[in-house]
Amino acid sequence: MKKTFWIYFKNRKGDIITDTLTFVGFIFVFALLAYLVYPFLQDINTDVQNDASYTATSKTHFSSFTTRYPKMVDGMFVVFVIIFTVLIGLTSFFLDTNPIFFVIALILLVVLLFVGAVLSNTHAEITEDSDYTNVKTLYPNMDRILNNLPALILFEFAMVALILYSKRGD
Numbered sequence: 588m589k590k591t592f593w594i595y596f597k598n599r600k601g602d603i604i605t606d607t608l609t610f611v612g613f614i615f616v617f618a619l620l621a622y623l624v625y626p627f628l629q630d631i632n633t634d635v636q637n638d639a640s641y642t643a644t645s646k647t648h649f650s651s652f653t654t655r656y657p658k659m660v661d662g663m664f665v666v667f668v669i670i671f672t673v674l675i676g677l678t679s680f681f682l683d684t685n686p687i688f689f690v691i692a693l694i695l696l697v698v699l700l701f702v703g704a705v706l707s708n709t710h711a712e713i714t715e716d717s718d719y720t721n722v723k724t725l726y727p728n729m730d731r732i733l734n735n736l737p738a739l740i741l742f743e744f745a746m747v748a749l750i751l752y753s754k755r756g757d
Contacts, residue, residue: 657725
């Protein structure tokens with residue numbers, strides 16, 4: 588298992604399509620987990636507040652954490668998106684490529700846009716569900732980014748294309 592995992596990273600030349608697909612999948616799964624964890628956290632907080640075996644300090648800290656959780660996770664999400672975008676730009680800077688691959692990248696961009704649109708629509712359906720009505724107010728940045736996922740993919744593609752083909756004279 589260990590050997591198989593590291594083979595993926597060995598002699599990697601910067602597959603930008605795989606990087607972008609990994610990025611899109613990661614942020615979508617991160618958002619879903621954040622949406623699913625918060626109701627459980629609220630239930631646990633209710634149980635902690637009603638349990639007499641916990642001290643008042645413990646109850647206060649757990650209640651404070653439960654209150655801060657959405658804002659903290661929303662901020663972490665924005666930081667992850669920025670870091671991944673910068674890392675994708677850096678990997679494309681160190682990639683030596685031939686301009687003929689731009690045509691292949693354009694074809695694969697259509698696939699990425701389709702995946703991004705499907706995930707964006709899935710996110711919109713989840714946030715319109717009656718169980719998750721407060722998601723838009725609890726996680727405003729996460730909601731904004733995931734609703735505009737195809738635009739984010741286009742931005743990353745344009746950034747990578749600009750980086751790759753602006754250094755062609757070097």
